Amino acid sequence: MAVTLPPPPAGSFASDNFAGVSPEVLEALAAANQGPAMAYGDDPWTRRAETALRDLFGAPIEALMCWGGTGANVVGLATVLQPWQAVLTTDTAHIVVDECGAPARFTGATITPIAHHHGKLRPEALDPYLHWLGIEHHPQPAVVSITQSTELGTLYSLDELAAICEKAHRHGLVVHLDGARIANAVAALDEPLPRMVRDTGVDLMTFGLTKDGAMYGETVVFLRPELAERAAYVRKQAGQLPSKARFIAAQVLALLEDDLWLRNARHANAMARRLADATADVPGVSLLTRQPEVNAVFAAVPAAAIRPLQAWSMFWDWDLESSLVRWMTSFSTTDDDVDRFAAGVRAVVAEHV
Amino acid sequence: MAVTLPPPPAGSFASDNFAGVSPEVLEALAAANQGPAMAYGDDPWTRRAETALRDLFGAPIEALMCWGGTGANVVGLATVLQPWQAVLTTDTAHIVVDECGAPARFTGATITPIAHHHGKLRPEALDPYLHWLGIEHHPQPAVVSITQSTELGTLYSLDELAAICEKAHRHGLVVHLDGARIANAVAALDEPLPRMVRDTGVDLMTFGLTKDGAMYGETVVFLRPELAERAAYVRKQAGQLPSKARFIAAQVLALLEDDLWLRNARHANAMARRLADATADVPGVSLLTRQPEVNAVFAAVPAAAIRPLQAWSMFWDWDLESSLVRWMTSFSTTDDDVDRFAAGVRAVVAEHV
């Protein structure tokens, strides 16, 4: 009954933040270590990164670099929210499930989870809460927060984004987009970033690079610059103003140069497709989606196979009741990683079907 | 009337966070970029750094690495505070003046500034607030927060630290130490870290390395580990849990190795003394302290000389009413930097006395 397993892959399928950083990022950090620089973002690297981001978004955005993803979400949301207001979002949102209540505590506002539909928020699901507007007894909906690509590895189409934004704006709400994996979305939909977020009506977003090859540093982008008026104070008060800020800006510059951020994301997405291809026909494995949209493969596997597989090469289970697990790829995943991992899945699952 | 100024120094005397990072830190970051690693601190680098910190403190401390100094102060304070409690500190404290109210907002607690004495808190100054204990109308003092070395470049002696801690503990308060420049203090007093903080009774502290050669990452250290029980949740909720945590741990390891953190601090302190020596006799310049205790020189200069000098080589004025300015040195300040800067001061001030 003891299965002889191949050696586990060198790379990990647990999460895209198990990866290290792109070599270009390390080079940029070293290059930025030249002489003194004004602290707290008043340096030439930050100026250049801001310009690069404006070019990327094709708009006069305001960009504020922060330390991490939770912090960047908090800074963005807290900038546009009052405590008696509410954020409408999905019940699978990172800001609901995975930030230990950070936005709730820092803003004092109500974070309202709404049942998701394939990880996405449907415009009509906002209706019951829009009836709360103008009545002092109810938290006042002020922000719709969506994630692209979603926590379930799905994507909003541009039309879906535009529909959410249109509805939100019609009722006076702003739209926040958690873009921790926006690179994978842009790569997958093959649409330029401006078309995806500027033209659909997104008002502010977290522009994430850490899961895409950076070491640290996530940027809050205000597509409507007037919303950013108070953002600098919010960032500082949130403990998200980096002192030696040039080292974040240098990473942004390195990843935007020659579209490294998109090349990294395309590679991660391709590796997920390769993994899906390699496991789709394993008896006992059932993929949630035959063609993963971005860099995550969700698969139902025999319950008894989960722990042995994890012991061999770590990954997270997603929902033990349905034996659903998540396998993530990153910019650093190799063909060999995928092939070894798929072989291990095949071998272990065969023992447990 | 136009003075011919020497070329400005390559280094900056504005702040120790204008410096870049120690070469050993960059090497450590590159070395840590090997293969995947568990995110959020569950990695071997973090384990090793925790062990190195326990050795350094000579105690079974709990150490939680955070992004930055404001964040680390917030995590430490929020872990030991209830919202109806108060922090007693000086009116010059970083947590009062320089964090845009971050601890106040995140904890909801009262931050009580008390008139400082050479940047320090005197035990007897706590008395009026200790009368508040047990009365529901008053915020309840629960934490005394001090900074070592202080925001004014002064030092608490070990006896002074012990006296503050004794008084705080006698009334049931805990002592927090903002150690953004603890390295400079340890180097200056030539006392081992355990004697300075463990043996005097400090309960928790921010152990800062960013101003001492690191790129980013400040650690909250709980010297009484039982205080840390809830710290992991507080850190995450504060947006201070780094995802690719190994890259902070690698920096901690690099700076602790062969006492690089102390060598860096000793150098910075020495450069401040060199600068004091080189400017003490400049007519029109009056040093607040002839022998700077750590890496800051506070000097009163002719009011008219401040802007021209800043234009030549940037630094911060501290109190314009008394024409007081602050010149800071860092691990990267060179003899040549000091000599050029002193020469510039001499030349510009000569024009304005």
Add this chain to the structure above:
Amino acid sequence: MAVTLPPPPAGSFASDNFAGVSPEVLEALAAANQGPAMAYGDDPWTRRAETALRDLFGAPIEALMCWGGTGANVVGLATVLQPWQAVLTTDTAHIVVDECGAPARFTGATITPIAHHHGKLRPEALDPYLHWLGIEHHPQPAVVSITQSTELGTLYSLDELAAICEKAHRHGLVVHLDGARIANAVAALDEPLPRMVRDTGVDLMTFGLTKDGAMYGETVVFLRPELAERAAYVRKQAGQLPSKARFIAAQVLALLEDDLWLRNARHANAMARRLADATADVPGVSLLTRQPEVNAVFAAVPAAAIRPLQAWSMFWDWDLESSLVRWMTSFSTTDDDVDRFAAGVRAVVAEHV
């Protein structure tokens, strides 16, 4: 087509807080206006009311009188919650829908709405959130909050209460009960209060009298007194410590005397049953529950009849999409009020079926 309507009732079916106060309450206020008394609850009336409440609950409870219901919920929850924790409750809960986010803002904690079942929380609905326990990324469930009688006019049986409490306790959570209408529940179930809340395991609750004949003043009751250790500070910081506290205590005493609180509630419940009886057979009217459990009648009426009826005698619509309206009775509702109102319903609805 113009219907001739009977004169509207003198009483209102809009809400039980549209009523005035019991005559005994006014008498008690006048009687308490004798000479000076210590402020902030250190007075004989408050001592007597605390004793009366201990007798009522049959337990060494701690009772803190507050101004109003939202405040009392906030004080109770904030006393037992840390900001990184979560409250699990229904999506119809007053603390979710009707307090403008007060508990969220004051505590900083996550308020997690869960889909209700006839206004109630089912124990099994807690399961997905209990998986969050011990993982720093997720808000940590710490409190289950239920309402008795519920916002939908339904009741938890004693077995249901015990089951919720048992499950919560098994996982280390405490149970909070919003008892804004606890009197109606006790009257309806005909079970003594101690059996309903002490013996089932409720840990803390709001004991409400305002909707039951008082002018103002809602009490937080800690059935496990050790939970109340910090409650006095929380109450003061929440702005819920009344200065002339004797006037709240006097109301509590008046309503507990000779079970006036229960007589008031029984009457209100009886009036709801009378209203149900009088409208059940109106063609076009469909009662949500033929026998209202407490003092609310929910009815589906022809959509076109709602506005004319409200114009004649105000009440709140509950869900316009399903033409559901809510009619509430109170201690001051009279038989004549019910009969007139039912006649009006019959007349207006007849015009619109």
Add this chain to the structure above:
Amino acid sequence: MAVTLPPPPAGSFASDNFAGVSPEVLEALAAANQGPAMAYGDDPWTRRAETALRDLFGAPIEALMCWGGTGANVVGLATVLQPWQAVLTTDTAHIVVDECGAPARFTGATITPIAHHHGKLRPEALDPYLHWLGIEHHPQPAVVSITQSTELGTLYSLDELAAICEKAHRHGLVVHLDGARIANAVAALDEPLPRMVRDTGVDLMTFGLTKDGAMYGETVVFLRPELAERAAYVRKQAGQLPSKARFIAAQVLALLEDDLWLRNARHANAMARRLADATADVPGVSLLTRQPEVNAVFAAVPAAAIRPLQAWSMFWDWDLESSLVRWMTSFSTTDDDVDRFAAGVRAVVAEHV
């Protein structure tokens, strides 16, 4: 050595909130208990009280009735503050010392205590904090909060009020006035309320009546109505929206009718003068101010006399180190109360000089 004391006074000199309520208030409460009324302030009594307040202030103010003084201060401040801002106030302010940190917690903002001058804030004391404006590292001063009459029983002249307001407005700050004892100030200065607060430039205030004869209910008044735009949400979220609001409005109406609020305050002030007159010549007693400005007498008495006097007729010591005690009068203090109390002081102090 045992002194034979006269019987203690029926009234108390401990605080003006030890008093009961004016008979007219009780009558008004009874009169308001007629039939049903819309809850939450949508009732005719509230409408009339709002009109009466507009007449009183001589301005199109917005008035929001709240439960108590701490709550009203919180609602006012939270309506005009962002969390990254600061309130500049005295170190003796009620919001600093006596609200258990309520404004700090609810707003998240920095409450900055500044050394008082006879209980008052001097305009020049604002200067160091105004330098913080525009710099993201510092909390941003946004509100100046003063108390009239002050916590030390002193008064701002109209010129002093105007000077504070002018300076605040010049730098973009608004002025909040804690008027828990505004009635005593208006009575003492013999200036109409509009001249004191409208014409000097006060932007918002707490208009307190509880210490002046009401049972409960303090009103937030926005003299610049545009500041009140979000106030209703803030009040509800702060737990300060009364449900049976008519009963607060009825008290406001009763106290404004025929200037009862001023008659009550004048009486309280006169009683304090009588007490000062009666104790000024007691050997061993030294009045802080020979002529009390409002309804408080501060006196230094022999240390050994304090406890015996308190045991005979309770009052609060103010500063034990200087043997300073506070004796307060109220609308209900009688000549006989004063005479008996003064006699007791004379007798007890005689034993201890």
